[in-house]
Amino acid sequence: MRHTLPIAPQFYVTAPQPCPYLAGRMERKLFTALQGEGAERLNDTLSKQGFRRSQNVLYRPSCADCSACMSARIRVADFAPSKSQKRTRRRNAHLTRKATSPWATEDQYELFRRYLDSRHADGGMADMDVFEFAAMIEETPIRTRVVEYSDAETDDLAAVCLTDVLDDGVSLVYSFYDPDRARDSLGTYIILDHIEIAREAGLPFVYLGYWVPGSRKMGYKAKFRGLELYVGNRWEKMRNPADYSSELHPLNTDPIAEQVANISLPGARPAKG
Structure with missing residues (x-):
């Protein structure tokens, strides 16, 4: 009988491009494809090592002389809402949550466009058309949900979060909301509700993406108790x-070969450190 050995994922590095978080810096990413029968195990394993998912790719920052970006997650058992976060929950108590399969709709795209045009008109996603939006939502080889928040009285769509289900938590892949509801702090509310989703499912963590010291747009993540980096x-x-610190230093980042060598893969012993 012939046995086929599992093929280890191959890792690559993107070309440098302007950093979206810190002005005047260049970013690059270490990434690998997410596909096949082992996709969920690979996603679970690498998410615990600071990787994030974008469609069928897993990536994490690998900048030449900067290590400011740090993957962040909330340990659900250690979380307690602040007074401000309690007010945010009360302010949005009229919203209803619906979790569906990853399927893009016209209502989602209309809200997404309004959100981008209001808050990220010059960002990397500003030119995303309806087909690219559908790909972002639907191209996932793992357990993914679209969590919609609607006004209970008007049934208007207020917020959406693309959420992955990991073996140890939920991961907020991308979220957007009604820009006319800025005072409702919907971005914060989505995180608060996902903490409840994780708690209801008995999952210990909520993965938030990256926290970057020195980046104002990432500052809100530091306000959640129980945060780990x-x-x-x-x-x-x-x-x-x-x-x-977000200061530059040429020794901040290990060489690519060393980074890859220290990545633990499914079924392997944990990486050193």
């Missing part, structure tokens, strides 16, 4: 945000 190949409880 992936630093030096391990998760640590977030210290005072001021303790983390």
Whole structure:
């Protein structure tokens, strides 16, 4: 009988391009394809090592002389809402949640366009058309849900979050909301509700993407209690945000070959660190 050995994922690095978080810097990403029968296990394993999913690709920052971007997650058991977050929950108590399969709709795209035009008109997704939007929502080889939040009285769509279900938590892949409801803090509310989703499912973590010291657009993540950051190949409880630096240093980032060698794959022993 012939046995086929599993094929290890291949890792690549993108060409440098302007950083979307810190002005005047260049970013590059380490990435691998997410496909085949082992896609879910690979996604679960690499998500615990600071990777994020975009359609059928897993990536994490690998900038030449900057390590400011740190993967962030909330440990659900350690979370307690602040007074401001309690007010946000009360302010949005009229919203209803509906989780569906990853299928794009016209209502979602209309809300997505309004959100981009209002908040990210010059961002990398500003030119995304309806077909690219559908691909972002629907091209997923793993367990993914579209979580919609609608006004209980008007049934108007207020917010949407593309959410992956991992073996140890939920991961917020991308969210957008009604820009006319800025005072409702819908971005914060989506995270608060996903903490409840994880708690209801018995999952210990909510993955938020990256936190970047020095980036105003990422500052809101530091306001959640129970936050952990992936630093030096391990998760640590977030210290005072001021303790983390976004300064450039040529020794901040390990060589690519060393980064890849330290990645733990499904079924392998954990990486050092």
